[in-house]
Amino acid sequence: MKITKEALAGTIESSDLMVKVAPAEGELDIVIRSEVYKQFGEQIRSVVNETLQKMQVTQGHIVIEDKGALDCVIRARLQSAVLRAVENVSISWEALQ
Template sequence: MELKVKAVAGTLESSDIHIIVEPNNNAGIEINLESAVLAQFGDSIKEVISETLKELGVESVKITANDKGAIDPVIKSRLQTAVLRSAQITKFQWK
């Protein structure tokens, strides 16, 4: 999936994650993660992000994520929303 514009999903509220995705001119996946629980769950959060990008077919993206204690399904749904907004897709067949 090709990303076209910068897009945002999520909030900075407790138990949520604020995600910004944008096309990456350098190619590849760049993840900049901030989280109060980075030491304990940083690798797990990055894994959910990477798996979700793979499922969506995204190979080039710059992600800035600010986690406020979101669980995996919230991380995944926020990322999906941001990616679809960035790709400017209005209709998507969810699996």
């Protein structure tokens, strides 16, 4: 999927996260800011990378402001932001599980 416009998903309330997605040429740039990064940073990054890989996102600027969200919330917010940022997408729902 190619990110063609900016999009947001989520909130900055406790146990949630805000995902900001924007187009970028070249490579995938992921910025993660989290209150629990020292404890769960590797797991957060793993969930983000796995979700983007399943969605076949290879370019873009992704900023995540985490407030202690669970893996399922991270996945859902990231999927929502990416789907809002692409045009004319045919969704493979099986791949998003």
